[in-house]
Amino acid sequence: MSDVLLDLERSSRIGFDEAIYSAGKTPAQIETILGLAIEAGTPRLFTRLTAEKFAALRPDYSAHLDYDPHSGTAMYGRHGKEDGPIRIAIVLAGTSDTSVGGEIYRTLEYYGHESLQITDVGVAGLWRLLDRLDELRKMDVLIVAAGMEGALPSVVGGLVPGVVIAVPTSVGYGVSEGGRVALNSALASCAPGIVTVNIDNGYGAACAALRIAGVARKHRAVVV
Amino acid sequence: MSDVLLDLERSSRIGFDEAIYSAGKTPAQIETILGLAIEAGTPRLFTRLTAEKFAALRPDYSAHLDYDPHSGTAMYGRHGKEDGPIRIAIVLAGTSDTSVGGEIYRTLEYYGHESLQITDVGVAGLWRLLDRLDELRKMDVLIVAAGMEGALPSVVGGLVPGVVIAVPTSVGYGVSEGGRVALNSALASCAPGIVTVNIDNGYGAACAALRIAGVARKHRAVVV
Amino acid sequence: MSDVLLDLERSSRIGFDEAIYSAGKTPAQIETILGLAIEAGTPRLFTRLTAEKFAALRPDYSAHLDYDPHSGTAMYGRHGKEDGPIRIAIVLAGTSDTSVGGEIYRTLEYYGHESLQITDVGVAGLWRLLDRLDELRKMDVLIVAAGMEGALPSVVGGLVPGVVIAVPTSVGYGVSEGGRVALNSALASCAPGIVTVNIDNGYGAACAALRIAGVARKHRAVVV
Amino acid sequence: MSDVLLDLERSSRIGFDEAIYSAGKTPAQIETILGLAIEAGTPRLFTRLTAEKFAALRPDYSAHLDYDPHSGTAMYGRHGKEDGPIRIAIVLAGTSDTSVGGEIYRTLEYYGHESLQITDVGVAGLWRLLDRLDELRKMDVLIVAAGMEGALPSVVGGLVPGVVIAVPTSVGYGVSEGGRVALNSALASCAPGIVTVNIDNGYGAACAALRIAGVARKHRAVVV
């Protein structure tokens, strides 16, 4: 157990608690962390938990988890539903991006935020995107996930006033294998004010949305 | 003049008007664009305008510009001062990052936003940062510029609840020449919810802050 | 003169004669090649000829050249105007791409082809592109030059039935410096059937259009 | 089913319908898409469908598919045979390139085009290529697939007047593992007017040929 030292004050410092990145951890280490949460009665989110590793957990542990294999996320409990104020959209270029989309959706859900998911609006079929334009323009935060050439965040960024967070995905082959092209497209975007996170980092994009929600909530509170 | 087609509706679409990226443009093309602004009586921001190129402009054009050589920015007029609501900090790791810092500051100024600049708080001297922690924790948006190993955004991201936008800078040599290490550090950050823009892209980070300010303003307006 | 061995049968093999890539050649070598053309009375195209190198040519040589410094191209004579049949558009994302655009335009001109140039239709201002859509859809070949994130060829490729040839340009900074991002975006495009050439290779894109024109001409000839 | 939104108007926009890139999709998603095609009675092409994934489809779905494991392609129906006019060759450097060759051949077949396949004509045995030269020179489009050092497209491009589309393949090891060397060779080719697509992108090369065929057909129609 000396391997694990949770960051228990993270929530008071930055506004939301620590999620557990499961990729490099053994099942035993995950059980230890989950056990601490169960004991303390506090919720806990696990990301990048593969089906194989989930299956390797002892059943008396895994039974406590709400697990979704497509997104690789598991929740032990969740936080209370936030009272807005911001509207968040998850915009996906293609069907292949839905696992990353799931990580975004479930992370937001864990921290008490609803979101709208729009799929298959990649730039090869531009009208599918333009058909949703009115809706997109009303959003406060648009988390836009795309792989391959990653043009979607740039196109969206030129059309809406909301905050656009690109999530490059590792969908692709040849030069785009691994997601570097999509990442660099987001960084080099000719549309101003687009920000990005690491490849496939749906969790990070959701956390950025949480920070923005916190800012909006703070100013609403001040004013009311 | 057929080379230039300004995006005149950008402001209505995304909330702020088009700035002119001067790096690949000839002095004649810049004069054309500036001439259109003067004629229309609308403000215009120019970025990445080197001292050499500025000096190559005809004096009857350059006389209209508020030019700052350190940041490479020039303004023809500027937008009215925004009535808040968010507080924006520009946090710089070192003295060498001040030219990027200037691009951020001047872009925000052009669009009517004040900002607080904090310099020389790189992680090699951690106490310089911790001494300013209370101040930083009150900020809504923290634009954090760092070159070399780019650790500063990660450290800040673990300490404050505001939105942290990393601006990797090209300050460095050897492996860090050009800013890739600082960029990748921001992307790979273990602090959750940090977002990033392209290397040296102070303008883009400022625009992201504008988008966040717009969201905060919208919700304040709704509530009042 | 032993350094130079022109490929005099290229035209009979592939349909158009050899252009001279001037970048790695000395002024003396260029004079030798131009002298051969003058002597033989055959036209010759020079690409990547900088203003400095042009100025270093002896006046009795340079006087024979139609030189354009912006595109770095020089012609000694040109080929007769082709009788169609295809329509070629040069589509540029931004003003900074006009030097590459010039190389495309002048190469086509040298070989007897007209072309239509459309500038400043990058995806950050999507409506500027959509306003020209009817026109673009009538084109047989669309040579689309873009730097930065290079999203334009993908967007065009999803909207038109013509052949789309991407020319990534070296316009950009940070991750997009040198044009690799724009190149990879074209290669990884989610729009089907887009082809690409090397970064800034306007000459090559024009030559590909020549090959397509040759095919169209051949089949027209057969049918008539 | 909300994960899937087909681009039903693609054919009217660009001249051929959408193929389904199966690499990032679950068997369930593929079944959904196939089900829509069966229901509508319209043909559909699937690419990058591995034998494992094909075997994971429910038999009442997979029974409808004409599947070729070597190229990873599956067809539900196909389009009517096109009445020319262009002649297309598929030129392969080695036996190891035949899976990519199969994707090209089958894509063309699905869209109603015949093609001629020539194998094992890599530059290490140049005479094998030169023996076929007369035949190659009659072709309108030559799709040339090569891995390793990828010299074949350059050599072909210097010998024929047709349109040369390079398909770099991931055949190789050491520096050529993954196909980057073959890709860069095509891009940097000293033979003028060669165009390229992404590594192993046989589908894209075939689609480019479709676009060229459309142009040739249009001009033939105009003339007759």
Added chain:
Amino acid sequence: MSDVLLDLERSSRIGFDEAIYSAGKTPAQIETILGLAIEAGTPRLFTRLTAEKFAALRPDYSAHLDYDPHSGTAMYGRHGKEDGPIRIAIVLAGTSDTSVGGEIYRTLEYYGHESLQITDVGVAGLWRLLDRLDELRKMDVLIVAAGMEGALPSVVGGLVPGVVIAVPTSVGYGVSEGGRVALNSALASCAPGIVTVNIDNGYGAACAALRIAGVARKHRAVVV
């Protein structure tokens, strides 16, 4: 057996004997080397010995080994405990770094050195590190292992006078997959005098500590 030629004088040349890098070796080759050690009655350390390869060893060989699967290390005997003088800390950013931490710890143990291991003090939760600061400042050598953005060695390097050896780990995904970002962060560190070893090279960092211990021991001996 002609495949193996041990470096038997290494200890007299550099102060410690040769460890066996097992990654590229067959079980038979490992048995040969272990057999030589058993025969000679000298200890031997094996690194990067996977559980699969360990299981493939003949039981009469593997029975002689003290094997730890988490760190992939096996010892046949070990060297006598060194009488100081230096104090060595192993500082790990996260739980995922414990396998590399184990290689460091076990290598030091094999060569007779104790060490203190501190886990989960990554910069996202800076106070966990600052809480241990007094302890860290007393250490002579701090081997600091971190993956992802690898900021921890830089932060530690600015806080302590001891020798800081960074061990970048391959923990991460997207841009940080494989450990290059953590490596480059250590190299580009703004904290002066940090040194680094290869990614995941816990063994090498421990050996560097051995060299430093040797230097300290030499000067102590001279003085007494």
Added chain:
Amino acid sequence: MSDVLLDLERSSRIGFDEAIYSAGKTPAQIETILGLAIEAGTPRLFTRLTAEKFAALRPDYSAHLDYDPHSGTAMYGRHGKEDGPIRIAIVLAGTSDTSVGGEIYRTLEYYGHESLQITDVGVAGLWRLLDRLDELRKMDVLIVAAGMEGALPSVVGGLVPGVVIAVPTSVGYGVSEGGRVALNSALASCAPGIVTVNIDNGYGAACAALRIAGVARKHRAVVV
């Protein structure tokens, strides 16, 4: 002056004071920093100060500096000579590495340490190195600078018991241009316990030697 915030407690934290990395700083910023040192009467080291920038300083400032153009270092005063205890060698592969060698030598000199410099012992002429072997084996710290293929640190590391710090240099062309090959050679070394710093980072290597000297001094002090 708000651009500059020196780290005045660095010496008490890590044992030596802050040097000024001059590469990204303006002459005015350097004058400010030098002015503070003059005022306080404390020494200060400047690195990466080019001859051009030195010449741009106001004479009443530059007159205070001991400047060496070959290594790009300037000292305002220096620290008292340390009473040992360790012996430090600077080992250079070739004559082209002497500017980096100068930065190492002068940094050590500034902080009060002597060092022995050995030049032109690259592995192409192995006997030049072996001729000095007895001397090298007596050294406590060997800072080994090499460019091109960077084999020297590996060879030295297999021959001596001291601490070997590699300084890859940017000497080279083609694949070795910029120093990456030499850097990677040091990291991948088959000789155990070699550590490395960034390319051309002579300053950092010297600081690592200072940390080792501090450790040796501490233990000597304890014992006496």
Added chain:
Amino acid sequence: MSDVLLDLERSSRIGFDEAIYSAGKTPAQIETILGLAIEAGTPRLFTRLTAEKFAALRPDYSAHLDYDPHSGTAMYGRHGKEDGPIRIAIVLAGTSDTSVGGEIYRTLEYYGHESLQITDVGVAGLWRLLDRLDELRKMDVLIVAAGMEGALPSVVGGLVPGVVIAVPTSVGYGVSEGGRVALNSALASCAPGIVTVNIDNGYGAACAALRIAGVARKHRAVVV
């Protein structure tokens, strides 16, 4: 069978017949090629034939092959023993390089050449190499295989007059994973006149030795 077109005149063109690179070929394709050799009664070498693929061959085919799984080579017959004249050494840095060493040895054996193999003489234990120096200096061709930092070819190249052909191997991890560091070390070598082949390309190095042997034989013949 239309997939296979052997290069039957290669031997008359370049002096040795075509070997079959088995990596990208199906068992059926290998059986076809082997069948042609059996039918014609001519020998044939197969490289990169994994144990899995060998096992997948039909027994009536595989029975004809002399197969070595460690080097992945199979021979159907072999060429007559060459009457010298040159002496070839295979010099391996470590035990992990023996699979590449086997490919070199077996290729030379197939073409009728003997060779001397020397193992475990990597630069970390330099004396193991120097002990063999007299022997090495008598060799005409030295094929030197090394992974990791790949210093061995440079050291050998500075000690012997023979032709030194480096074979970088993919032995290593972290920065040296895949063999790029060893490759670049060979290319950037400070020892003059070293040549290199692709990573793990033992076959290619052996073929280069064949070409050199041919040259030596030719001149011997002329003189006698």
Added chain:
Amino acid sequence: MSDVLLDLERSSRIGFDEAIYSAGKTPAQIETILGLAIEAGTPRLFTRLTAEKFAALRPDYSAHLDYDPHSGTAMYGRHGKEDGPIRIAIVLAGTSDTSVGGEIYRTLEYYGHESLQITDVGVAGLWRLLDRLDELRKMDVLIVAAGMEGALPSVVGGLVPGVVIAVPTSVGYGVSEGGRVALNSALASCAPGIVTVNIDNGYGAACAALRIAGVARKHRAVVV
């Protein structure tokens, strides 16, 4: 003068004396080395000596040098003409490769070898190469320099029995800028037994030819 330690026994070790790589050396260092040669009356070759640096030498030094600015080589004397036996060709893809070609030619000349230079035989005009085939097939060593896609060494390697040494050149732009594509093409060549040296390393290729000549001479001598 302590900066310079020549390798005076190199000739006895490897068969030819040390050349001076001038790129990283100061004029003063070059004068020192030249002075030693003049004093000793031994010849000396200098490579990569730019016109600027040559002009910076004191006239009483430079007057002793046979300098060629196009290839950047200077000779103080030269070695006696070798009595064969091998024939060496320098084969250049284009006119832009002549500076590298000059370095090869002049290095061979310095060491007493004649060579045949063939220019402008790049693969875009294959017949220019095939026209010289009989001549090329008689050569013992073919040093083939090519930039851009670097296909020439592969094509030559499939046509001749001699030793083919590729010299990738830095001629090119976009992806081929710097010569990496040409280098990788040579390494990945499908023609067996091609070897390569670093980009633009004409000197190294010439030295490899010297080693081969030495081998051929040795065996001739033995036989006679």
